[in-house]
Amino acid sequence: MALLKRRDNVNHLAKFLKHTGAFIFSVILLLAFVSVFFRYVLNNSIVWAEEVIRFSFIWMFFLCMPEATRTGAHICLDVIPSNVHGKTKIIIDVLIEVINNIFLAIIVYYGIKLSFINMIQASPALRIPYGIIFFALPTGAVLMILFSVYRIYRILTNKTAEE
Numbered sequence: 672m673a674l675l676k677r678r679d680n681v682n683h684l685a686k687f688l689k690h691t692g693a694f695i696f697s698v699i700l701l702l703a704f705v706s707v708f709f710r711y712v713l714n715n716s717i718v719w720a721e722e723v724i725r726f727s728f729i730w731m732f733f734l735c736m737p738e739a740t741r742t743g744a745h746i747c748l749d750v751i752p753s754n755v756h757g758k759t760k761i762i763i764d765v766l767i768e769v770i771n772n773i774f775l776a777i778i779v780y781y782g783i784k785l786s787f788i789n790m791i792q793a794s795p796a797l798r799i800p801y802g803i804i805f806f807a808l809p810t811g812a813v814l815m816i817l818f819s820v821y822r823i824y825r826i827l828t829n830k831t832a833e834e
Contacts, residue, residue: 681821685741688734688814695731699724719796726794726804733811740771741818761826768823775812775819782809 706720739745755763786809790802 681741681818684814685738685818688737692731692735692738695727695734699727699731702727722794722796722799726797726799729804730807733807734814736811737814737818740815741821743822761829764826765823768819768826772816772819775816778812779809779816782806782812 702717702720702724706717706724710716782805786802786806788802789805790800792801793799794801794804
């Protein structure tokens with residue numbers, strides 16, 4: 672909890688994840704452009720490019736999802752939370768985050784199991800174990816839990832208006 676009390680720690684982690692996601696996205700765009708150029712202009716396709724693009728997109732997605740959790744930007748139905756105020760709103764917001772964390776903990780558990788099961792199977796072109804790709808799921812879920820706990824702390828200390 673001491674990690675979460677320092678807003679700078681959470682912001683540094685969020686900034687790192689955003690920059691990592693932006694870097695991965697840049698690599699995806701560059702590789703897609705080069706791959707299309709090689710395929711249609713030079714008549715020689717890059718065999719491994721499609722796998723790198725797909726696997727990079729998966730990791731980018733799961734490294735950027737925690738930012739949506741941190742800022743509360745996930746798509747949601749907020750009919751009830753937007754129509755209540757005061758302590759009732761705080762209780763509902765915390766309850767939503769707790770339910771979210773339970774779901775994310777299940778994703779972490781089964782994502783780790785899935786990752787270990789798939790370590791023996793390798794991708795066709797790159798020969799990377801699929802378990803490494805599947806490990807993006809529990810990694811993103813753990814980061815989302817961390818940011819969700821941070822949101823709960825901010826809700827309970829009434830500091831959500833500062834963000």
